[in-house]
Amino acid sequence: MFGLFQIMFPLVFILVFGIILVTIIRGVGEWSSINKQPILNVDAKVVSKRTNVSRGHHNHGGHVHSSSSTTYYATFEVQSGDRMEFKVSGKEYGLMAEGDLGNLIFQGTRYHGFDREI
Numbered sequence: 001m002f003g004l005f006q007i008m009f010p011l012v013f014i015l016v017f018g019i020i021l022v023t024i025i026r027g028v029g030e031w032s033s034i035n036k037q038p039i040l041n042v043d044a045k046v047v048s049k050r051t052n053v054s055r056g057h058h059n060h061g062g063h064v065h066s067s068s069s070t071t072y073y074a075t076f077e078v079q080s081g082d083r084m085e086f087k088v089s090g091k092e093y094g095l096m097a098e099g100d101l102g103n104l105i106f107q108g109t110r111y112h113g114f115d116r117e118i
Contacts, residue, residue: 034108044076044104044114046096047083076104076114086111 052071057064072093075085084104088096088111095116102116 034110037108039105039107039112041103041105042078044078044102046074046098046100046102046114047077048075048098049073049093049096050075051093074114078104088114 050073052073053068054071055066055068057066059065070090072088072090073085074088074093074096075083077083084106086106086109092114096114100114100116102114104114105112
């Protein structure tokens with residue numbers, strides 16, 4: 001039994017370390033790829049909005065504390081009919097309404113802003 005532990009522990013450690021390393025390399029590669037793309041300004045329409053609420057419970061000294069976090073998303077439709085969903089700030093989410101027309105600014109999958117037409 002002890003010999004099995006001596007073999008398995010290093011293998012599991014190397015596997016976990018390898019997964020972390022691959023995740024970091026992919027993240028840097030994606031970030032670099034997005035940075036190489038041009039920043040585009042296109043006419044767009046807000047076609048939908050959604051939120052994702054995640055909840056958590058934490059135990060501190062016998063007291064349970066609950067917390068929540070909200071992520072905001074907006075889907076835009078461009079003139080070609082293509083739709084793109086981006087994560088937006090809560091402030092921008094609150095200022096947008098479905099049907100708003102304006103100028104969408106983005107770089108690959110990275111949202112930069114939306115200037116509504118008045």
